[in-house]
Amino acid sequence: MPETHAVPSDAARAPSTALVIVDLQVDFLPGGRLAVPDGDAVVPLANRLARRFETVVLTQDWHPAGHISFASSHPGHAPFDVITLPYGPQVLWPDHCVQGEPGADFAPGLDVPHAQLIIRKGHHARVDSYSTFYEADRRTSTGLTGYLRARGIANVVLMGLALDFCVAWSALDAARDGFGTTVVEDACRAIDTHGSLHHALEDMARAGVHSVRMADLAG
Numbered sequence: 611m612p613e614t615h616a617v618p619s620d621a622a623r624a625p626s627t628a629l630v631i632v633d634l635q636v637d638f639l640p641g642g643r644l645a646v647p648d649g650d651a652v653v654p655l656a657n658r659l660a661r662r663f664e665t666v667v668l669t670q671d672w673h674p675a676g677h678i679s680f681a682s683s684h685p686g687h688a689p690f691d692v693i694t695l696p697y698g699p700q701v702l703w704p705d706h707c708v709q710g711e712p713g714a715d716f717a718p719g720l721d722v723p724h725a726q727l728i729i730r731k732g733h734h735a736r737v738d739s740y741s742t743f744y745e746a747d748r749r750t751s752t753g754l755t756g757y758l759r760a761r762g763i764a765n766v767v768l769m770g771l772a773l774d775f776c777v778a779w780s781a782l783d784a785a786r787d788g789f790g791t792t793v794v795e796d797a798c799r800a801i802d803t804h805g806s807l808h809h810a811l812e813d814m815a816r817a818g819v820h821s822v823r824m825a826d827l828a829g
């Protein structure tokens with residue numbers, strides 16, 4: 611079993627560490643349908659960070675039209691309302707990252723040709739998936755844990771959009787599955803609705819997720 615690292619700068623250099631770049635897609639950038647403020651600022655950081663890792667995974671939000679997370683699928687509701695679904699509370703979003711549409715494309719300028727895996731998530735019509743490890747029912751695996759374990763990966767470093775949803779939920783699942791887990795906080799941007807950023811940071815700290823900055827991983 612490869613060693614889990616507590617020191618992120620060492621972990622980043624180890625072949626047993628994977629970088630997971632979360633949802634750097636057109637719809638999450640300024641001008642997109644679910645724009646994360648300043649989201650485009652992290653694209654060059656992803657390019658820079660990725661060069662330090664042998665194993666890089668890209669995630670891609672990938673919804674069918676009429677997805678259950680879209681406010682437009684729930685008459686009488688508006689984006690950012692919260693409703694209760696069989697698997698728990700669900701924030702309703704503007705339509706975004708619809709399969710095959712330009713908004714679901716990776717960010718222009720994302721330059722990570724050595725990424726080895728693209729995990730698409732949120733493709734089941736009736737379940738959302740913020741996390742790139744488990745869908746929002748908390749049971750349905752995307753297969754990423756198995757992929758990483760089979761590759762001898764013991765640590766994951768995450769960055770991307772949005773910090774308080776897809777990055778945080780992914781980090782919490784990674785930690786729960788036993789990976790040494792680090793979030794590069796200044797390589798993320800947040801949506802921050804209904805106190806989501808505050809809660810996400812608290813939950814990650816409680817779960818033992820390391821928080822670092824780009825400068826901590828330099829060199």
Ligand SMILES: [Zn+2]
Pocket residue numbers: 671672673679706707732
């Ligand atoms: Zn989505």
